[in-house]
Amino acid sequence: MANTGVTDMAKIAAAEILMVDLKPKVRRTDSIQTFVSQQTPIIRITDADGVTGTGYSYTIGQGGEAIMSLLKETLVPRLIGAEADNTEKIWRDLLFCTHATTVGPITSLAIAAIDIALWDLKCHRSNLPLYKMHGGAKDKVPLYTTEGGWLHLSVTELVADAVNAKSQGFSGSKVKIGKRHLSEDRDRLAAVREAVGDGYEIMVDANQGFSLAEAIRRS
Numbered sequence: 001m002a003n004t005g006v007t008d009m010a011k012i013a014a015a016e017i018l019m020v021d022l023k024p025k026v027r028r029t030d031s032i033q034t035f036v037s038q039q040t041p042i043i044r045i046t047d048a049d050g051v052t053g054t055g056y057s058y059t060i061g062q063g064g065e066a067i068m069s070l071l072k073e074t075l076v077p078r079l080i081g082a083e084a085d086n087t088e089k090i091w092r093d094l095l096f097c098t099h100a101t102t103v104g105p106i107t108s109l110a111i112a113a114i115d116i117a118l119w120d121l122k123c124h125r126s127n128l129p130l131y132k133m134h135g136g137a138k139d140k141v142p143l144y145t146t147e148g149g150w151l152h153l154s155v156t157e158l159v160a161d162a163v164n165a166k167s168q169g170f171s172g173s174k175v176k177i178g179k180r181h182l183s184e185d186r187d188r189l190a191a192v193r194e195a196v197g198d199g200y201e202i203m204v205d206a207n208q209g210f211s212l213a214e215a216i217r218r219s
Helices: 064-079 087-097 105-126 155-167 182-196 212-218
Strands: 012-022 038-047 052-056 172-176 201-205
Touching (some): 012 064, 038 064, 064 087, 064 105
Parallel strands (some): 172 201
Antiparallel strands (some): 012 038
């Protein structure tokens, strides 16, 4: 990040939105869907000094157009002229102006893209990484990976993915569940546990594929 030479935050002068449809190289599968498209709304916010911040959110599949519409028609017009440094105030104002729809993912994803862009802009202006902008309490945090663990993977592939993640320093992996029989999920998880040991975190994700009764039965 280049040092802009200015520290006082300027007002937001412009905001550009676009959407990119990213096609995954591999068709990933969970308990309810096959991940074949990632519609990715992107926003670039520029302040009066020409400093720019970029933010984005994404959907697994469709719905990106609805996020783009909310950004264009409702949220972006409210950004122009606002103090770019007031990230919390802007977030609260946008949340209030969409209070009738804020329980839903479309509004949350739209506001999230803006919030990320504002923080990115703030970091560029200050020439500081995000963790220092948030107070710098820690210079590192434990991470887990969600990149692997998909339901279409064989047990061998599932294990190899977790072992590789552990070797890279991850503290845990997310593993998809939701096979037709409970025994299949158990066998997959047991194989991963045996391979990575007890100190490695394994998180499971059924992706809303179970009814309440089925989730209780499998717990």
